[in-house]
Amino acid sequence: MSTTTTAVRAGVLLAAIGVAAAAFVYFDQEAPPGAVGAVPRGGGGGVVSETANSGYTFERLDDPPRTIVRDAQSVVAATMTDGARTVVLTGASRTFREPKATKAVVTTNAWVRLAPQAWRAGDESADWFRPWLTEALRDDRPDVFAVAMEYVDGAADQKDAKGVRFRGDAAFGPVAPTGEGRLERSDFYDYLGVQWSFDDGTQAQPDRLHYGAVDCSGFVRLVYGYRMKYPLHNTNTPGPGLPRRAYAMAEFGPGVALVADAGRRSTAYDVLQPGDLVFFEVEGSTDQLDHSGIYLGVDSEGHHRFMSSRERVNGPTIGDVGGTSLLDDGGMYSRAFRAARRI
Numbered sequence: 001m002s003t004t005t006t007a008v009r010a011g012v013l014l015a016a017i018g019v020a021a022a023a024f025v026y027f028d029q030e031a032p033p034g035a036v037g038a039v040p041r042g043g044g045g046g047v048v049s050e051t052a053n054s055g056y057t058f059e060r061l062d063d064p065p066r067t068i069v070r071d072a073q074s075v076v077a078a079t080m081t082d083g084a085r086t087v088v089l090t091g092a093s094r095t096f097r098e099p100k101a102t103k104a105v106v107t108t109n110a111w112v113r114l115a116p117q118a119w120r121a122g123d124e125s126a127d128w129f130r131p132w133l134t135e136a137l138r139d140d141r142p143d144v145f146a147v148a149m150e151y152v153d154g155a156a157d158q159k160d161a162k163g164v165r166f167r168g169d170a171a172f173g174p175v176a177p178t179g180e181g182r183l184e185r186s187d188f189y190d191y192l193g194v195q196w197s198f199d200d201g202t203q204a205q206p207d208r209l210h211y212g213a214v215d216c217s218g219f220v221r222l223v224y225g226y227r228m229k230y231p232l233h234n235t236n237t238p239g240p241g242l243p244r245r246a247y248a249m250a251e252f253g254p255g256v257a258l259v260a261d262a263g264r265r266s267t268a269y270d271v272l273q274p275g276d277l278v279f280f281e282v283e284g285s286t287d288q289l290d291h292s293g294i295y296l297g298v299d300s301e302g303h304h305r306f307m308s309s310r311e312r313v314n315g316p317t318i319g320d321v322g323g324t325s326l327l328d329d330g331g332m333y334s335r336a337f338r339a340a341r342r343i
Contacts, residue, residue: 058070064256066079086115096108102321157169220293
């Protein structure tokens, strides 16, 4: 990476953390000179402190409690939320597109990565933080968004040294053998076609009929768990990692509940930042959250856009086929949006 690009990445973060102008099918990248960050939405002014000789200042904000890192020019460089591992960093501007599925795009300089541990107030003085931040601001490897886009329609396959296909166009799942037209559930290990051993000692066997497929929560687990190394567990009960189903992730998953499910549509868009998990009650019969996705930000048409694996388009998408991937347009998913979590 060039010195100029590194400097920009270390000094410029997505201003409004709820904003990431938008479109995806990977991706144009540039580092616009002189880009300026601003305080993310969702909380007023806070206490500003400075670590001696660090060049950084740290500002505390509320709703949710979080720490904003600013560089020597007072530009936002990173945002960490208490109790969560996801960090939004400033990086080169990227535009994500899925032209077969939507005309909208998402252009953003937000890069979403995982810190080695959940953030706590005051961690700017912890031994782990400064080396991690320095490396993270220089890191140009795929982040959460780039990884997620490696599974949309037409994405190229890639295998690891063991011959396991770990990226490439993913389906949603096969038709159930009952003939009812419903699709059976597919987890990340089904997509991979490998047996998986979880930290609790349980094992899961892939179904060969589900090879190359992930349902909505399986897609979240594929991106955040298998690829980004967030802990996973094999049940829908509280535990140290991401549970299996959407309702369980929303109710007692790790991290911070930004929007609690109140049994009705939420319009609390301002508390969201790129990378948050969003949850929906789409089927309308069980009153249980049954769909999950990853929030991207505000797209080129001014709407709050998310990405998820969906039945009607048979796989991961940011597009608008079979319903818009939007939280705020009054469409099917917009009406069903009920909860959000930052992990």
